Amino acid sequence: xxxxAPDPGPAEPRSRASRxxxxxxxxxxxxxxxxxxxxxxxxxxxxxxxxxxxxxxDELLFIIQHQTTELWLRLxxxxxxxxxxxxxxxxHRPALKRIARVKHIQxxxxxxxxxxxxxxxxxxxxxxxFLATGSGFQSWQYxxxxxxxxxxxxxxxxxxxxDEGQHRGLVELLHRRSLYDEVLAWLDRRGHELPGSVLGRDxxxxxxxxxxxxxxxxxxxxxxxxxxxxxxxAEELVDLEDNFQVWRFRHLRTVERIIGSKPGTGGSSGVPFxxxxxxLTFFPELYDVRSAIQDVxxxxxxxxxxxx
Ligand code: HEM
Numbered sequence: 001x002x003x004x005a006p007d008p009g010p011a012e013p014r015s016r017a018s019r020x021x022x023x024x025x026x027x028x029x030x031x032x033x034x035x036x037x038x039x040x041x042x043x044x045x046x047x048x049x050x051x052x053x054x055x056x057x058d059e060l061l062f063i064i065q066h067q068t069t070e071l072w073l074r075l076x077x078x079x080x081x082x083x084x085x086x087x088x089x090x091x092h093r094p095a096l097k098r099i100a101r102v103k104h105i106q107x108x109x110x111x112x113x114x115x116x117x118x119x120x121x122x123x124x125x126x127x128x129x130f131l132a133t134g135s136g137f138q139s140w141q142y143x144x145x146x147x148x149x150x151x152x153x154x155x156x157x158x159x160x161x162x163d164e165g166q167h168r169g170l171v172e173l174l175h176r177r178s179l180y181d182e183v184l185a186w187l188d189r190r191g192h193e194l195p196g197s198v199l200g201r202d203x204x205x206x207x208x209x210x211x212x213x214x215x216x217x218x219x220x221x222x223x224x225x226x227x228x229x230x231x232x233x234a235e236e237l238v239d240l241e242d243n244f245q246v247w248r249f250r251h252l253r254t255v256e257r258i259i260g261s262k263p264g265t266g267g268s269s270g271v272p273f274x275x276x277x278x279x280l281t282f283f284p285e286l287y288d289v290r291s292a293i294q295d296v297x298x299x300x301x302x303x304x305x306x307x308x
Contacts (some may be wrong), residue, residue: 052127058119059127065116066136072105073141079105080148080179087182090189092229099236106243113250117257124258128265135266136251140166149240149282150178150207174204180283183233184213190230192216209284217289237283248277 018028036042047067050059079098086095136142140163143156152174160166177185181203188194195212217234224231252274255264264270281287 050127051130053130056123056127058123059130061116061119062124062127065112068112069109070139070141072109073139073145076102076105076145077141077148080145084148084177084179084182087179087186088177090186092186092233096232096236099240103236103239103243106240106247110243110247110250113247113254117254119258121258121260128259131265133265133267135264135268137264137266137268140170143170144173147173148176148178149244150180151280151282152178152204152206154204177203178207178282180207180237183237186233187216187220187230192219192230207282207284209288213285214288214292217285218292221289221293234286234289238286241282241286244282245278248274252278 018026018030021027048060048063050056050063052059079102083095083098083102086092086098138159140160143159146153147170154174157167157170157174160170181201184194185199188199194216195210198210198213201207220227220230220234252271255274256271259270262270264273268274
């Protein structure tokens with residue numbers, strides 16, 4: 001007999017919910033908290049509501065891709081929020097642990113673009129009209145992550161004016177110090193003397209690069225052994241930003257292959273709008289410092305002068 005499911009064998013005299021998990025190990029799945037209850041799977045798995053009429057097979061992929069990203073963003077916010085609190089308390093080691101997890105989440109978020117890339121332009125065109133003006137531009141969690149990393153933009157609050165809770169949450173984050181603000185304050189407390197104008201800046205404004213901060217990071221990069229904690233933190237932040245940009249880039253390329261040069265459902269120019277975000281930076285001085293680092297030439301070396 002050929003069948004996909006294994007043969008369950010003869011019925012055993014157990015209660016209906018009691019099962020032998022392994023030889024000698026029994027569990028009564030009805031009496032204890034179940035997997036589905038713990039994860040609230042009935043809610044999670046009934047939250048996909050395709051809108052296309054007639055129903056289009058590929059819309060479920062589109063919905064789940066967005067929902068899984070939003071779930072990951074929820075965890076990113078949880079980790080970043082904790083990282084900010086830890087840095088404020090001079091607990092940089094556990095903060096690095098939080099950041100390390102965020103980096104792995106970012107990698108998962110970026111990798112999943114390849115799933116959506118299986119959606120062809122013709123498949124998307126069959127249900128795009130049903131999205132009306134819905135757009136990732138209205139992702140509250142995405143904007144919250146940007147604010148937390150330091151890309152503050154008060155104008156974004158208007159997008160959430162219709163939802164009092166979301167609007168209030170973003171206003172609160174706008175007024176809170178970003179991860180970079182916390183790292184710079186920590187750097188100062190560790191004796192690197194940052195400019196007062198940076199430490200006391202209006203945190204609701206987009207962060208502007210400051211030459212005094214470049215100088216502080218230059219000293220760290222000139223002597224990594226002495227300033228290992230600061231050096232490690234700087235490189236972790238660069239990883240975070242790098243990963244964020246790779247996500248943005250994969251989004252842009254996926255959008256380009258699916259809608260070409262059409263405008264977005266959120267009303268933007270589409271791909272040109274997304275391309276502009278690739279010029280944004282969360283931690284400007286960590287890039288500026290790279291140009292300030294002096295090449296070290298060992299004494300007596302008279303070799304080549306190329307990059308390779
Ligand atoms: C067929 C797939 C997709 C297309 C064609 C698309 C298209 C676009 C476009 C054109 C924009 C610019 C705003 C607008 O005018 O709508 C945008 C923004 C955005 N999208 Fe997507 N997108 C897709 C999938 C996704 C997915 C799966 C996510 C994951 C949550 C996502 C998240 C975002 C975010 C966060 C923004 C705001 C970016 C910013 O403001 O810098 N998009 N998208």
